Amino acid sequence: MxxxxxxxxxxxxxxxxxxxxxxxxxxxxxxxxxxFGFLGANGAGKTTAMRILCGLLSPTSGEATxxxxxxxxxxxxxxxxxxxxxxxxxxxxxxxxxxxxEFFGGIYGLSRKELKEKGxxxxxxxxxxxxxEKLVGSLPLGWKQKISFSTAxxxxxxxxxxxxxxxxxxxxxxRQFWDMIYEATDSGITVFVTTHYMDEAEYCNRVxxxxxxxxxxxxxxxxxxxQFDTDSMEGVFLKxxxxxxxxx
Amino acid sequence: MKLFxxxxxxxxxxxxxxxxxxxxxxxxxxxxxxxxxFALSNEVKNSNIGILDLSHDESTIQLADRxxxxxxxxxxxxxxxxxxxxxxxxxxxxxxVVIFPPNFQENISHNKQxxxxxxxxxxxxxxxxxxxxxATAIIRDYQNEILGEQKLPYRIELESSxxxxxKLSSAFNFVPGVMTLILMLLGAMMTSVSxxxxxxxxxMEILLVxxxxxxxxxxxxxxxxxxxxxxxxxxxxxxxxxxxxxxxxGNIGLLLAESILFIFTTLSLGLLISNLVDTQQVAMFISxxxxxxxxxIFSGFMFPLENMxxxxxxxxxxxxxxxFYSIVSTIMVKGLGFEYVWKQTLILVGMTLFYLTxxxxxxxxxLE
Numbered sequence: 001m002x003x004x005x006x007x008x009x010x011x012x013x014x015x016x017x018x019x020x021x022x023x024x025x026x027x028x029x030x031x032x033x034x035x036f037g038f039l040g041a042n043g044a045g046k047t048t049a050m051r052i053l054c055g056l057l058s059p060t061s062g063e064a065t066x067x068x069x070x071x072x073x074x075x076x077x078x079x080x081x082x083x084x085x086x087x088x089x090x091x092x093x094x095x096x097x098x099x100x101x102e103f104f105g106g107i108y109g110l111s112r113k114e115l116k117e118k119g120x121x122x123x124x125x126x127x128x129x130x131x132x133e134k135l136v137g138s139l140p141l142g143w144k145q146k147i148s149f150s151t152a153x154x155x156x157x158x159x160x161x162x163x164x165x166x167x168x169x170x171x172x173x174x175r176q177f178w179d180m181i182y183e184a185t186d187s188g189i190t191v192f193v194t195t196h197y198m199d200e201a202e203y204c205n206r207v208x209x210x211x212x213x214x215x216x217x218x219x220x221x222x223x224x225x226x227q228f229d230t231d232s233m234e235g236v237f238l239k240x241x242x243x244x245x246x247x248x
Numbered sequence: 249m250k251l252f253x254x255x256x257x258x259x260x261x262x263x264x265x266x267x268x269x270x271x272x273x274x275x276x277x278x279x280x281x282x283x284x285x286f287a288l289s290n291e292v293k294n295s296n297i298g299i300l301d302l303s304h305d306e307s308t309i310q311l312a313d314r315x316x317x318x319x320x321x322x323x324x325x326x327x328x329x330x331x332x333x334x335x336x337x338x339x340x341x342x343x344x345v346v347i348f349p350p351n352f353q354e355n356i357s358h359n360k361q362x363x364x365x366x367x368x369x370x371x372x373x374x375x376x377x378x379x380x381x382x383a384t385a386i387i388r389d390y391q392n393e394i395l396g397e398q399k400l401p402y403r404i405e406l407e408s409s410x411x412x413x414x415k416l417s418s419a420f421n422f423v424p425g426v427m428t429l430i431l432m433l434l435g436a437m438m439t440s441v442s443x444x445x446x447x448x449x450x451x452m453e454i455l456l457v458x459x460x461x462x463x464x465x466x467x468x469x470x471x472x473x474x475x476x477x478x479x480x481x482x483x484x485x486x487x488x489x490x491x492x493x494x495x496x497x498g499n500i501g502l503l504l505a506e507s508i509l510f511i512f513t514t515l516s517l518g519l520l521i522s523n524l525v526d527t528q529q530v531a532m533f534i535s536x537x538x539x540x541x542x543x544x545i546f547s548g549f550m551f552p553l554e555n556m557x558x559x560x561x562x563x564x565x566x567x568x569x570x571x572f573y574s575i576v577s578t579i580m581v582k583g584l585g586f587e588y589v590w591k592q593t594l595i596l597v598g599m600t601l602f603y604l605t606x607x608x609x610x611x612x613x614x615l616e
Contacts, residue, residue, distance in 0.1 A: 054457045076461065084457040092451060094265050095258065106254025107458040161457075 005032040008053060014064035015048050022048040025062060032158075034183065035191045037204030044210040047163065053192070054161055067158040076247050080108070083152035083160035083189075087167040090148035093137030097132050098130060100136055100246035101151055108155035112234045122150050134199045142173030146180065152185050160184065162193040166200065178203055190210050198234040207233070209240050217242045251460050255468035262442070263472050269438060277430045277480045281487045284422040291418050292378050298325035298342040300333065303352040311364075311390060315346060320382045337369050344368045344379050356394070398600050412581050419492040424576035425549030428569045430506070432543045435477050435514025436521065437535035439470050442529040443522035463608060466522070469514045477514070481507045497583025503576065510572040513596055517568075518602040523610040543569040571595050588607065 002187075008030035017024040023045045030036045040046045051057040053066050055075030064071040067081040084090075091100045101119045110118065126146055136144060145165060153160050154232045166174045178200065182192055193204065201207050202223060208218040217224055217240060221233055228236045299312045309322075316323040325336060327345065336342045347365040349559060354552050355362040366383055368376035388406075413420045443466060446452040455465045481504065488494040496503075517539065525531050544550060546564040564570050571592040578592075579586050 056453070056456055075427075075458065079457055080459040082457070084454060086450065086453060089455055090451075092258070092262070095261050099258070099261055103254055103258045106257070107251055107455075107460060109250055109459070111250075 005060050005069075006030065007032050008036075008054075008064070008066050008192065010064040011062055013049070013052065013064045014060050015045075015052060015057065016060045021213055023052070023059075026210070026213075026215045028208055028215060028218055030159075030190060030192060032190055033185055033188060034206065035185055035193065035204045037201050037207035038192060038210070039195045039196075039201055039207055039237060040210030041196075043212040043243055044244070045174065046210055049210070050161055050163060050192070050194065053078075054082060055085055081158045083155070083157040084163075085145075085148050085152040085160070085165055086163040087165065090152065091136045091144055094135060096133050096135055097123065097139070097147055098132045100147065101154065104151040105154045108157075110155060118154055124156065126150060142177075145169055145173070145177060149180055149184075153189055156187070157189060159190040160193055162191065164194055166195065166197065174200070186227065198232065198237060201233040201237070209237060211240055211244050216243070251458075252464070252468060255455075255460060255465065256302075256471050259442075259469055259472045263476070273434060273438065273476050273480070274483070276434070277327065277426070277484050278487065280426045280430060281423070281484055281492070284426055285419060285487075285492045288422075292320050292375060292382060293418065294322045295320060295375075295379060296324040296341060297321045297379075298327050298333070298336055298345045299323055300327040300330065300345060300347045302350045303348050303354075305351075305353040307353040308348040309355065311348070311387070312346075314386055314390065315383070318382070318386060319601070320379070333367065337367075340369075342369065342375070348382065413576065417492075418502065419488065419494045420577070420581050423484065423488040423492065423494050423548065424573055424580060425547060427481065427507070427549050427576055428549065428573045429540070429543055430480055430484065431477055431510055431572070432514050432569050433540050434480065435511055436518040436539050437475060437532060438476075439473050439515050439518030440521035440525075440531040440535060441528050442473070443469050443519070444525060444528050447522075448527055463611060465613065466519060470519060473518070474508075474511055474515060477511045477538055478504075481511075487491045494580070496580060498579035499585060502586055502589075503579045506572070506575050506579065506589065506596075509593065509600070510568070510575075513568050513572075513600045513603070516600050516607060520603050520607040520610070523607050542567045546570050549573055549574040568596060568599050571599075 005028045007196070008028075010029075011027050012025040013023060013027070014021065014025050026049060026192070038046055038050070040207060048057065052059050052064065052071055054079040055066070055071060058075075059071060066078045069075075069077045069081070071078065088146065091102070095103065098119055101122060102115050105115045105118060123129060126143075127148070128143070131143070136147070139147075145188075149165060152162075166177055169177065175198070181193070181203075185191055193200075195201060204221065206218065206220050207224060208215050209224075217227070219227065224236045225231060225233065228239050230236055230239065263273075297315065299315065301308045302311060312323060315321045321344075325342060327333060327336065330347075333345050333347075336345070345367045347367065349363055349365070352362050352364075364387060366380050368380055370376040410416055443452075446455065446469070452465075456462055459469075460466070485496065485500075485503075489496060518535075521531055521534050521538075525534065546553070546560075546567040547569040547570075548564075553561055553570070556564070575589045575592045575596075578589050582588075
């Protein structure tokens with residue numbers, strides 16, 4: 001089902017801040033069209049790793065390519081081929097829904113005509129015809145997250161990075177959100193997602209679990225459960241996270 | 249380029265939607281101009297004075313009348329006794345008292361010598377000085393008139409003229425001053441606050457993962473403020489010209505060009521601040537205390553730099569407002585051209601480049 005094309009490869013990717021090694025020699029591959037879950041306790045190094053892959057941070061050592069571009073030299077090219085959404089603040093609260101869509105589409109180089117069409121189309125699909133001219137700040141969190149995700153993939157990026165996209169959202173909206181993620185992968189977008197919800201980890205094709213800067217486990221959810229002899233991802237996570245030495 | 253405009257458009261949405269910052273951006277210059285123009289004047293105009301006339305003869309009545317008719321004074325109290333003076337000052341009813349001793353006219357005619365005493369309420373020393381000067385001038389004029397009728401062995405005539413500001417209008421001083429302060433305050437504060445806000449809310453991160461180059465992300469945030477500050481310059485000049493009757497003696501094009509240069513200086517200071525701090529409060533605090541205070545003290549607008557102790561005079565050289573204030577008043581008030589402001593211009597260019605270089609360096613470090 002998955003193609004063999006890899007969109008993210010890392011090899012011994014390391015990032016240190018002074019004496020502190022936030023990300024310690026991680027090696028993994030993400031295949032095109034995959035939903036790749038990136039798990040780990042707070043402070044395990046997930047965000048740092050994600051920032052390197054998004055071209056925000058330069059690694060200290062090791063190699064990594066994203067969408068075929070090198071994270072050291074071609075981080076500006078990487079940015080053109082990815083989408084990014086984070087937990088809280090992916091939209092401007094003092095802009096309307098439509099303005100947000102136009103801005104985020106605009107910064108990825110969509111033409112005015114495309115923006116208008118895609119914007120209208122998106123508002124239609126989200127069923128927000130009435131709210132399009134409202135300020136984002138006045139909308140419930142679940143809606144914001146949906147708009148936010150939609151704008152992050154408006155330009156059809158190769159990969160979309162989701163940093164705890166469903167934090168604080170109710171279960172029904174969370175379910176709808178994951179439907180949107182599946183839709184996105186159907187259209188060929190690779191999804192790289194961090195989450196703290198273990199049920200969401202089950203939705204991923206493959207899951208990696210970071211402990212103290214290193215990847216301790218990486219496989220499909222079923223194989224992981226088998227490997228750690230437990231019947232839920234939560235069990236897997238707890239067994240691994242207990243080994244952690246770093247505090248919060 | 250498309251990207252660039254998308255960013256700028258978004259920034260305008262932010263600014264135009266935030267009524268509070270709009271009021272500050274456009275209301276503050278208007279308010280300051282009107283305040284300095286009509287309320288905070290340090291000109292002496294129709295000041296309340298009292299007259300204690302102990303001789304009450306032809307000369308003293310005439311002199312008292314002249315005081316009253318002068319546009320600087322109005323005689324509001326005729327005092328009877330010396331003991332009333334202190335009370336009037338205490339009640340804050342008078343700014344100055346003129347005392348004519350007994351037998352004033354007689355002394356002039358017979359002894360060729362008479363005395364007049366001024367008492368100023370010197371709680372504000374500058375104003376009192378100015379008042380005493382005006383009062384002395386009134387007496388001198390009167391004296392010259394009497395002397396005109398008599399022959400004297402020699403006479404020295406004094407003639408003083410105020411070259412660039414014959415009417416001693418305070419607008420000549422505060423218009424360049426207000427312009428300098430407003431640009432310093434708004435340019436640096438609004439820019440730094442708007443960038444830091446983006447950091448504080450976390451939206452900076454999404455802007456940075458966009459294909460826009462990081463440094464351009466920050467620069468596009470400064471552009472709306474460049475425009476708004478320029479609007480402020482026009483607003484101030486318009487008010488100065490129409491409401492405050494301040495002439496524009498120099499080349500307006502040169503003045504506008506210099507203003508744009510100074511706006512760049514303040515914006516680059518704003519960028520610098522925004523790269524050093526992480527919260528809006530700190531950004532605002534630094535802008536107010538770190539920039540506005542020195543701007544106020546060292547521009548030469550409120551306090552003459554020549555009177556300051558040497559170390560402070562030296563410090564004043566690193567404050568950009570001093571140079572811009574000098575440029576504006578040279579062009580506007582003295583009507584001189586670029587050959588008289590090139591040095592200040594060069595210094596401002598240097599400062600701007602300096603701030604920008606540090607800002608960019610710091611910016612890269614933060615991204616690491």
